[in-house]
Amino acid sequence: MNCPCCSGKAYEECCKPYHTGEKHAPTAEALMRSRFSAFAVPNGKYLMETTFPSKRKYHNIDDLQEWGEINEWTKLEIIDKPSLSKVEFKAFYTDEEGQKQVHHELSKFKMIQNRWFYVSGEFLE
Secondary structure (H helix, E strand, O other): EEOOOOOOOEEEHHHHHOOOOOOOOHHHHHHHHHHHHHHHHOOHHHHHHHOOOHHHHHHOHHHHHHHHHOOOOEEEEEEEEOOEEEEEEEEEEEEEOOHHHHHHHHHHEEEOOOEEEEEEEOOOO
């Protein structure tokens, strides 16, 4: 299957090794792409594991899993990478009522011990 992150690669050669823990995403963009794929697959456990440790208390693995399951994640578009630790993107999905939605965000990431984590996101219009 093609990777949900829209890289043009097969899932097995793109985001799956990150999801299985075989590898860690080498850049903030790669982590962001793998997190989008984790919503599409869905893989709430991976989403929680790649959230910055001090921010995990604001999330719930079951909610992350459900958010992936109830929506159909159709496309990821990278808009900008203003720095090594920030990625602006648009995630396109169809919600549980069949309505097309766009999630536009500027995400912040941080590296700890050679591993990237999602810290926070600013919603954009």
